[in-house]
Amino acid sequence: MKKPKEQKEAYELVEQGIAAARAERKEEAEEILRQAVALDPNNERAWLWLSAVVEGIEAQRECLQRVLKINPSNSFARSGLSFLAHLREGYEYLAARAPWMAGLEDDRTPLDRLPAQQCPRCRQRNPGWAYICSRCGAPLQRVDVRQMVREELQGPRRSSLARPWVGAAILDPDLAFAPEVALASPLRSIMSIALGVVALTLARWTGTLLLAFFAPGRLTFAMVNLLSVAFVNDLVRLLAGALVAWIGLGIITEGIARSRGGVAPARVHYYLIAVAISGWMPIAGILSVIGWVVPLLVPQVPQTWAMAAVGGVLFLYAVALLIQAVRTAHRLPPGREDALIGLLLLAFVGLYAFLVATVPPAWREILLNIVRLIMLPMEVGG
Numbered sequence: 001m002k003k004p005k006e007q008k009e010a011y012e013l014v015e016q017g018i019a020a021a022r023a024e025r026k027e028e029a030e031e032i033l034r035q036a037v038a039l040d041p042n043n044e045r046a047w048l049w050l051s052a053v054v055e056g057i058e059a060q061r062e063c064l065q066r067v068l069k070i071n072p073s074n075s076f077a078r079s080g081l082s083f084l085a086h087l088r089e090g091y092e093y094l095a096a097r098a099p100w101m102a103g104l105e106d107d108r109t110p111l112d113r114l115p116a117q118q119c120p121r122c123r124q125r126n127p128g129w130a131y132i133c134s135r136c137g138a139p140l141q142r143v144d145v146r147q148m149v150r151e152e153l154q155g156p157r158r159s160s161l162a163r164p165w166v167g168a169a170i171l172d173p174d175l176a177f178a179p180e181v182a183l184a185s186p187l188r189s190i191m192s193i194a195l196g197v198v199a200l201t202l203a204r205w206t207g208t209l210l211l212a213f214f215a216p217g218r219l220t221f222a223m224v225n226l227l228s229v230a231f232v233n234d235l236v237r238l239l240a241g242a243l244v245a246w247i248g249l250g251i252i253t254e255g256i257a258r259s260r261g262g263v264a265p266a267r268v269h270y271y272l273i274a275v276a277i278s279g280w281m282p283i284a285g286i287l288s289v290i291g292w293v294v295p296l297l298v299p300q301v302p303q304t305w306a307m308a309a310v311g312g313v314l315f316l317y318a319v320a321l322l323i324q325a326v327r328t329a330h331r332l333p334p335g336r337e338d339a340l341i342g343l344l345l346l347a348f349v350g351l352y353a354f355l356v357a358t359v360p361p362a363w364r365e366i367l368l369n370i371v372r373l374i375m376l377p378m379e380v381g382g
Helices: 005-020 026-039 044-053 055-069 075-086 092-097 144-155 160-167 178-183 188-216 222-260 266-297 303-330 334-358 361-375
Strands: none
Touching: 005 044, 026 044, 026 361, 044 055, 044 075, 044 222, 055 075, 055 092, 075 188, 144 160, 144 178, 160 178, 160 266, 178 266, 188 222, 188 266, 222 303, 222 334, 266 303, 266 361, 303 361
16 A cells, blocks of 8 residues: 555656646656656556657557556547557557547547548448558548658657756756756766866866967967867866766755655756756856956956856856756755755855865865866966
């Protein structure tokens, strides 16, 4: 017997999965609905909606069979299995529409209530949902062939980091994190962090090159070569530091989320934390370069003030992204979000105070080196 808490979590996941399915976000819907059936394997509604978003006829058939195992009288599942059984070779793409869902929580006519169709060629009576005659193969319903071919050629859509980075830049969790849930994997987490590191280091390299360009006599071929070497060195060190920060932030935020009732798989949690770090890095690089340039253009602005302002903005921006990532991963109820924000802020402030008060000089130098890799121009010899 399922506990009331698990039943409530499964119910919330089903509602979220149905909302994603109706919005044509099939990959996200499948991810959420599979979490629901993992919590409640006998959830008839979850399995039925899962049959509408999974890819492949066999996967759809398995979901519909699970529905009938739970409730043998479910007419939607029976209609779906009948529809799949009557599909001829070459018409498999029609199953992606999941027509057996018609009439389920909408105003469409269910398949089993559609009037029978008569074939115009052989006069055979066919079910109302049939697209071709079961006897002679003549078409019974018009199909937009161009649209179907376009969908088949496009295939399943995969997200690139362009969308999460844009969403992170404008602090839009629906654009930055929600579409990424279904793509979560350890390899993709590392790749997203690596690309963020490249973007940040490239911004610093470009900014340093601009500073050298405006400095009389400093921009030479030798200088460019030295900057290229510095680029590679900083890239490797920053990547190592970013991976360590990812694991540390993942552990801290996961602990906080679990304490507030979060139930997301670790794979999803750590991936969205990686997306947050990856999205933060390009903005960090751009703002840092602005912090270097502003005092040169406006001498009245001290360099220390400019960099302090940039550091403060980047800190608050990082916290905001982490909060959005955790909210999206764990789908915490609205009433718990304020507590999550407070706990995250407390954790970061406490960690900062601890490091400042306790680290020995050697470790303090490492911390300063990390700041340099993020916010200061590249250093070259010669």
